[in-house]
Amino acid sequence: xxxxxxxxxxxxxxxxxxxxxxxxxxxxxxxxxxxxxxxxxxxxxxxxxxxxxxxxxxxxxxxxxxxxxxxxxxxxxxxxxxxxxxxxxxxxxxxxxxxxxxxxxxxxxxxxxxxxxxxxxxxxxxxxxxxxxxxxxxxxxxxxxxxxxxxxxxxxxxxxxxxxxxxxxxxxxxxxxxxxxxxxxxxxxxxxxxxxxxxxxxxxxxxxxxxxxxxxxxxxxxxxxxxxxxxxxxxxxxxxxxxxxxxxxxxxxxxxxxxxxxxxxxxxxxxxxxxxxxxxxxxxxxxxxxxxxxxxxxxxxxxxxxxxxxxxxxxxxxxxxxxxxxxxxxxxxx
Numbered sequence: 001x002x003x004x005x006x007x008x009x010x011x012x013x014x015x016x017x018x019x020x021x022x023x024x025x026x027x028x029x030x031x032x033x034x035x036x037x038x039x040x041x042x043x044x045x046x047x048x049x050x051x052x053x054x055x056x057x058x059x060x061x062x063x064x065x066x067x068x069x070x071x072x073x074x075x076x077x078x079x080x081x082x083x084x085x086x087x088x089x090x091x092x093x094x095x096x097x098x099x100x101x102x103x104x105x106x107x108x109x110x111x112x113x114x115x116x117x118x119x120x121x122x123x124x125x126x127x128x129x130x131x132x133x134x135x136x137x138x139x140x141x142x143x144x145x146x147x148x149x150x151x152x153x154x155x156x157x158x159x160x161x162x163x164x165x166x167x168x169x170x171x172x173x174x175x176x177x178x179x180x181x182x183x184x185x186x187x188x189x190x191x192x193x194x195x196x197x198x199x200x201x202x203x204x205x206x207x208x209x210x211x212x213x214x215x216x217x218x219x220x221x222x223x224x225x226x227x228x229x230x231x232x233x234x235x236x237x238x239x240x241x242x243x244x245x246x247x248x249x250x251x252x253x254x255x256x257x258x259x260x261x262x263x264x265x266x267x268x269x270x271x272x273x274x275x276x277x278x279x280x281x282x283x284x285x286x287x288x289x290x291x292x293x294x295x296x297x298x299x300x301x302x303x304x305x306x307x308x309x310x311x312x313x314x315x316x317x318x319x320x321x322x323x324x325x326x327x328x329x330x331x332x333x334x
Contacts, residue, residue, distance in 0.1 A: 030292050030293060030333070031293060031333055032267075032269060032281040032292050032293045032332065032333055033271070033279070033281055033293060033295070033313055033330040033331070033332060033333070034330060034331045034332075034333055035328065035329075035330055036312075036329045036330060036331045037078050037328075037329040038326050038327070038328050038329070039073060039078050039079065039080065039326060039327040039329070040324055040325075040326050041064075041071060041073075041080060041324060041325040041326060041327060042324040042325070043083065044064045044067050044069070044071060044083075044319065044324075044325040045064075045066060045067050045319060045325075046064070046065070046066020046067055046318060046319070047064075047065060047066050047300055047303075047318045048062060048063060048064055048065060048303040048316040048318060048325075049063040049065045049090065049091045049092060049303060050063055050091065050092045050093060050303060050305070051063065051093065051303065051305040051314065051316070052093040052094055052095040052102070052305075053075075053095065053305065053307045053309075053310065054095050054097065054117065055097065055309050055310065056097060058074065058075045058076040058310075059072055059073065059074060059075070059081070059117075060072070060073040060075050060305075060314065060327075061073075061093045061095060061102055062093075062303075062316055062327070063090040063091060063092065063093055063104070063303075064090070064325075065089050065090055065091060065107065066089075066318075068085065068086070068087055068088060068089060068090070069083050069084055069085045069086075069087060069090070070083075070084040070087060070090055070093065070102070070104060070115075071083055071084075072084065072120075073327060075310070075312070075314075075329070078329070082120060084115070084120055087104055087106050087113070088106045088107070088108040088109040088111070089106055089107040089108040089109075090104050090105070090106050090107075091105050091106060091107045091131075091132065091133045091134075092104075092105040092132075092133055092134055092135045092147075093105070093135070094135040094136075094137055094144065095117065096137070096160070100116070100117045100118055101114050101115065101116060101117060101123070102114070102115040102117045103115075103135060103144060105132035105133055105134070105135050105146060105147075106131075106132060107131040107132065107133060108131065110127065110128040110129055110130045110131055110132050110148070111125050111126065111127055111128070111132060112125070112126040112128070112132055112135070112144070112146055112156075112158065113125050113126075114126075124163060126146075126156075126158055126165055128146065128148045128156055128165075128168075129148065129149070129152075130148060130149045130150050130151065130152065131148070131149060131150045131174075132146050132147065132148055132156075133146075133147040133148075133175065133176065134146070134147035134175060134176065134177050134178055135147075136178060136179065136180050138180055138182075140182070142159070142160045142161050143157050143158065143159055143160065143166075144157070144158040144160055145157055145158075145178070145180065145185065146158065147174075147175035147176065147177075147178060147187075148168065148174075148175070149171075149174040149175065150174050151174070152170075152171075152174065153170070153171035153172065153173045153174035153175050153189060153191075154168045154169055154170050154171055154175075155168070155169045155171065155175060155178065155185060155187065155198065156168045156169075157169070167203060169185075169198055169203050169204075171187060171189060171196055171205070172189060172192045172194060172196060172205075172208065173189035173190070173191035173192035173194065174189065174191055175187045175188065175189055176188045176189070176190055176217070176218045176219070176220075177218065177219050177220040178220065179220055179221070179222040179229070180200075181222070181224060182200070183199065183200050183201065184197055184198065184199065184200060184243075185197070185198035185200060186220065186222065186229055186243070188211075188217045188218060188219075188220045188231065189217075190213075190215045190216055190217050190218055191215055192215075193210060193211045193212075193213055193214075193215050193217065194208050194209065194210060194211060195208070195209040195211060195217070195229070195231070195241065195246070196208050196209075197209070197246070207246055209241065209246035209247075211231060211233070211239065211248075212248065213233040213235065213237065213239075214233075214235050216233045216234035216235050217231050217232070217233050217239075218232055218233070218234055218258065218259060219231075219232040219258055219259055219260055219261045220232070220261065221261040221262055221263045221270065222243075222263070223263055223265065223284075225265065227242065227243040227244055228240055228241065228242065228243060228249075228287070229241040229242075229243055230261050230263065230270060232254070232258035232259075232260075232261050232272065233258070234256060234257050234258060234259075235256060236253055236254055236255060236256045236258075237251050237252070237253060237254065238251065238252050238253075238254045238258070238261070238270075238272060238282070238289060239251045240287050240289065249287040250287050250288060250289065252282070252289045252291075254272055254274060254278075254280055255274035255276040255277070255278040255280065256274060256275070256276040257274055257275030257276050257302055258272060258273070258274045258275070258302065259273060259274070259275055259302025259303060260272070260273040260302060260303060260304040260305070262304065262305070262306035262313070263306075264306060264308070264332060266308070267332060267334075268283060268284045268285075269281055269282060269283055269284065269292075269332075270282040270284060270289065271304060271306050271313055273297070273301060273302050273303065273304035273315055274302060275299065275300050275301065275302035276299065277296060277297050277298060277299040277300075277301065278294055278295065278296060278297060279294070279295045279297050279301075279304070279315060280293070280294050281293040281294070297315060297317060297328070298317040298318065298320060298323070299320070300317070300318045300320075301315055301316065301317040301318065303315070303316040304316070306332075311331065311332060312329060312330065312331065312332075313329075313330040313331075313332060314327055314328065314329050314330070315327070315328045315330070316328075
């Protein structure tokens with residue numbers, strides 16, 4: 001547990017003042033995300049990467065990559081409950097509710113570690129050649145897909161039935177975020193300014209789509225119903241691609257250092273978190289995106305997560321010279 005009561009009162013006053021100063025919307029047409037709570041993480045140093053949610057126990061698992069830990073947060077009572085140390089730059093987490101196991105991908109040592117989410121003990125490690133990043137899960141096949149590499153690129157496949165690495169699919173460049181469909185894998189490869197498409201039946205590349213950017217296509221979101229990919233470029237662009245033709249359909253300017261894009265299909269919105277210090281909400285009308293809300297956040301706050309089942313959006317804000325790290329919780333407006 002974190003000693004919240006021992007924090008100086010000036011820190012809490014500072015948090016409140018900064019919230020009032022920065023929570024005003026830089027550009028707002030509607031209030032699409034409504035601030036609900038803030039959870040202070042005083043012992044977490046540095047920045048964050050991705051998160052996973054446990055609906056049954058209302059736990060959030062947050063990769064504190066610079067702190068080399070996984071932070072476990074109770075979203076029912078809005079408090080930290082556990083810090084899991086000993087991970088070598090955790091990048092991505094996936095929670096498997098059927099087995100109550102957490103999978104952690106680490107960047108520096110190229111591992112995916114399985115953790116018993118009841119005891120928080122490590123139970124198995126899958127070792128790859130280089131950095132592990134993005135994790136995606138296919139429930140139908142019970143496979144966990146892993147983005148691998150820094151000097152090279154591959155998608156690794158862990159068979160959770162046999163608990164073995166079953167395959168690695170080579171790529172043109174190292175993968176950042178990728179998305180699955182039943183028959184395809186769409187992979188962002190910024191070092192090559194490409195989106196590569198993998199046929200899951202043959203495990204081979206069937207298409208390579210150029211991205212007109214400066215080797216900065218990092219986050220990705222998929223709209224399976226509309227057959228669209230949303231690609232974030234760190235230099236300050238949000239692109240819409242057709243999943244059928246591979247063509248860029250539209251683009252729009254966004255703040256720099258985008259790291260998270262999430263689709264809210266129920267409301268036809270995109271939630272876009274940018275490390276420059278902004279959280280943008282876009283309305284989707286056909287292939288056109290329009291900004292409906294922009295909120296100032298802390299610089300470096302690029303890690304977000306939309307949780308449809310809980311109707312929440314959460315944003316991780318790193319510590320700075322004045323304030324400790326914190327998790328901000330928003331409620332999407334109807």
